[in-house]
Amino acid sequence: MKTLVIYTSQTGFTQRYAEWIKEETSADVLDLKEAKKKKADYFQSYDAILYGGWANAGKVTGAKWFFGKAASWTSKKLVLFVVGASPADNPEAKTLMDKAIPEEMKNKMQGFYLQGGLNYDKMSAGSRLAMKALLSIMNHKKNPTEKDKAMAEMISHSYDISDRKFIAPIVSYVNGTV
Numbered sequence: 001m002k003t004l005v006i007y008t009s010q011t012g013f014t015q016r017y018a019e020w021i022k023e024e025t026s027a028d029v030l031d032l033k034e035a036k037k038k039k040a041d042y043f044q045s046y047d048a049i050l051y052g053g054w055a056n057a058g059k060v061t062g063a064k065w066f067f068g069k070a071a072s073w074t075s076k077k078l079v080l081f082v083v084g085a086s087p088a089d090n091p092e093a094k095t096l097m098d099k100a101i102p103e104e105m106k107n108k109m110q111g112f113y114l115q116g117g118l119n120y121d122k123m124s125a126g127s128r129l130a131m132k133a134l135l136s137i138m139n140h141k142k143n144p145t146e147k148d149k150a151m152a153e154m155i156s157h158s159y160d161i162s163d164r165k166f167i168a169p170i171v172s173y174v175n176g177t178v
Contacts, residue, residue, distance in 0.1 A: 013116030
C-alpha cells in the first residue's frame with residue numbers, strides 16, 4: 001500500500017512519530033509546508049494518506065488544510081494522528097479526539113492520539129509565553145485539586161513521554177491488519 005505521511009511539528013514530537021510511521025510502513029513523508037505546495041495530482045497515487053498535527057488549545061494544528069483536501073480523497077485510507085503533551089489515558093485527550101475530526105469526516109477517517117511531551121527549548125516564544133501563563137494560573141488557584149497540582153507539575157518543565165509503541169494501532173490500520 002503506497003502511503004504518505006504529512007505532518008507539522010513545532011518541537012519535534014510529531015516529526016518523530018511521522019518518521020517512525022515511515023519506517024514501519026515504508027511511507028513517503030512530507031512536512032505540511034511542502035505538502036501545501038503540491039498540486040492535487042501529486043496525491044493521486046497514494047492509497048493511504050496520514051496527517052499528523054500537534055494539539056494546541058484543544059485544536060489540531062494544520063488539520064483544517066488536511067480536512068479540506070481529504071474531502072476529495074474518497075477512495076483513500078485516511079488517518080489523523082494528534083500528538084499532545086498529555087498522557088494518552090488523560091480524559092482531555094479523549095475529548096480532543098472526539099472533537100478533532102469534523103462530523104462529516106468521521107466515517108471517512110480514523111483518528112489516533114499519541115502522547116508526546118513538552119520541549120520548552122524548541123517551543124516558539126508565543127507558545128512558551130502561553131504555557132508560562134497557564135502555569136501561573138495553575139499555581140495561583142485557590143484550593144487546587146490533585147489534578148490541578150499534577151498538571152502544574154507536569155507543565156513546569158520539558159519532558160518526553162513519546163514512545164514508538166504508540167504507533168502500533170496506526171500501522172495496523174494502514175496495513176489492514178485491524
